Amino acid sequence: MSSHKVTVTINGQKRSAEVEARMLLVHFIRDYLRLTGTHVGCDTTSCGACTVLLEGQAVKSCTLFAVQAEGKTLQTVEGLAQGTALHPLQEGFKEHHGLQCGFCTPGMLMSAAGLLSRNPRPSEEEIRWGIAGNLCRCTGYQNIVKAVQFASDKMAKGG
Amino acid sequence: MIPQAFDYHAPKTLAEAVGLLARFGDDAKALSGGQSLIPLMKLRFAGPAHLVDINGIPGLDYLQEEGSTLKIGALVRQAQLEQSPVVKAKFPLLADAVRMIADPQVRNRGTLAGNLAHGDPANDQPAVMLALGAQVVIAGSKGERTLPIDKFFIGTLTTALNAGELVKEILVPIPPANSGGAYYKIERRVGDFAIVAVGSQVTLDKSGNCQKVGIGLTNAGPTPIKATKAEAFLTGKAPSEANLTEAGRLAAEMSDPASDTRAPADYKKAMVQELTIRTLRTAVARAKGGAA
Incomplete structure (x- = not known):
């Protein structure tokens, strides 16, 4: 079982954490980065509640490992509004x-x-x-x- | 759902990747799009001790025409195929099928190579590649080998890939003029696996007869099926309604579906027959329309 330091740029901010290889991206986002706007619905790649942008492309974060996002840019729902101005x-x-x-x-x-x-x-x-x-x-x-x-x-x- | 623990490897070259796969043998799986593998790992149907992530290997995402072949690298995503002008212009069968695969997020990650290597008869790409007569280039630590796609699928979730090998690229022959193809899929809802689906590819000769015919069946048996009897029957014949109907009957005869929650086996067989006829009809119309 390997663990890895994962550093991502999420909503414009650089964040890192040490995670187990098997940690799903959605759990990394919610539990480690405390960005709980991204939801876990079905947990089976069906419902899309966990959708985030990875390098600008929509992906289901329950179907990616956090280690796969190493060095990548992510955007979650928290990154849409600019201050108080809604997207x-x-x-x-x-x-x-x-x-x-x-x-x-x-x-x-x-x-x-x-x-x-x-x-x-x-x-x-x-x-x-x-x-x-x-x-x-x-x-x-x-x-x-x-x-x-x-x-x-x-x-x-x-x- | 949490997958079983594993060691993660992120090789930077293909040689490094096949080296790792060879070293760990059956304990390792290659990870490309992961849209089939990760769900299986979460359900603990799969529990590889080592995951070799090939996504960081540069130069595997090419989609290029070379002579009469379209070369598709291991990291070409389904979305890339969906948006490709070459696919749209020359491969109507592939263009039909690729937009029916799962959903946009899955297509942004999932790859053609992974879709084939997964060996699932419910996946759409195997039937498409069988109909198009593709070849699979397999890389291993001892070098490369090329296999015709109809030798690639061995059993359910089992392919000709040995431990230590991975699919490096897919070679798809570019159909000549007077060719056309089509893919029809019956599904319970958008993005689902097919109840059954059929892909057909036809090239017409100067007199309008079928010079070359490829027919692939999705989710119609324990492996993806190339409907060789139907292909052989139609080759050299006129694409008349009577001949298309007979080809449909022969394709259904070759299918071997199981009854499941999606539908009973006899319904699936009947649909293989009907979809074969319809895809052939559309393929012939497209071949006559001038578009490939």
């Missing part, structure tokens, strides 16, 4: 009621952030494909799609 995606979720219980929301936001960074003006179909790895049991997805469209529009206008 356009967060604003969209608020404006369009893109959540009810909120459990899936951090993962949903990070998947949408990954999508918009690759495709800033997605069609409705592309948004639905883009969030296909995230389950929401409350909203029926309709308002989440609207929220992502709101963010895409706002970001296109430079907001």
Whole structure:
């Protein structure tokens, strides 16, 4: 059983910890870095509640080992807002009621952030494909799609 | 869920990686995308004592055309295939299939090589690569060997890879003009494993007959299946409805699905037949449309 010092840049900050090789990235983020916005839902690569950006790409942090993130850049839901100013995606979720219980929301936001960074003006179909790895049991997805469209529009206008 | 403890290795070269795999033998697994392996480790169906992470090896993420071959390196992610203009333009079968694999996050990590090396008949890429007639380049401590994909799948979760070997690249022949392909997948919900799926690839000759036919079946037996009887029947024949229907029947005859929570075996067989007919129909239409 090996242990490793893992150093990541997460939400712009350099953080390190000594972890066992088998530690999952999501547990590293939540239990060691104390960033508990990233949720553990199914723990079986299905629900997407643990989605974070690794080098700008959406990944399920329950299906990566923390050691694999050594030297890499991560972004979690805590990194979206700039101070008190909400990210356009967060604003969209608020404006369009893109959540009810909120459990899936951090993962949903990070998947949408990954999508918009690759495709800033997605069609409705592309948004639905883009969030296909995230389950929401409350909203029926309709308002989440609207929220992502709101963010895409706002970001296109430079907001 | 916490996997069993293991030692983690992050080699910086392919030689170092195969050296480690050779040293630890059956106690080691290579880690690429990890989207099949890590879930299995979390469920403790797999418990390798050593994990050899190849993600840090530079130069394995190439996706390049070389002559009449598309070379796909071991670290090419499914998302890279999905977004590739070459795949879109020349491999409609692969383009159809890759967007049906799991979900965007999984496709951002999962690799083609890993998808094949996992040896799961429920994975989509084995059938696609069988239909396209790909070759697998295997690296080991004693050098490299190249294996046609139809010799690669031995049993459920078992491939021709020996302990100490890994898939280094996949060579896919670029279909000539007048070729087309298609992949249809029946699934309970988006991102799930297939109930069954079929991939077909057809090249037409000048008179419009089927010059070359490749048909791969997903989740239709204990291994991915190349429907050789259906391929042989259709080769040299006109793609008439009657011939496509017979090819569908022969593909279903070669399938050997088990009844499970997804569907009973007879339903799966019936769907193999129908999807074979439909994918062939679309493949022929695309071949006639000029696009590969």
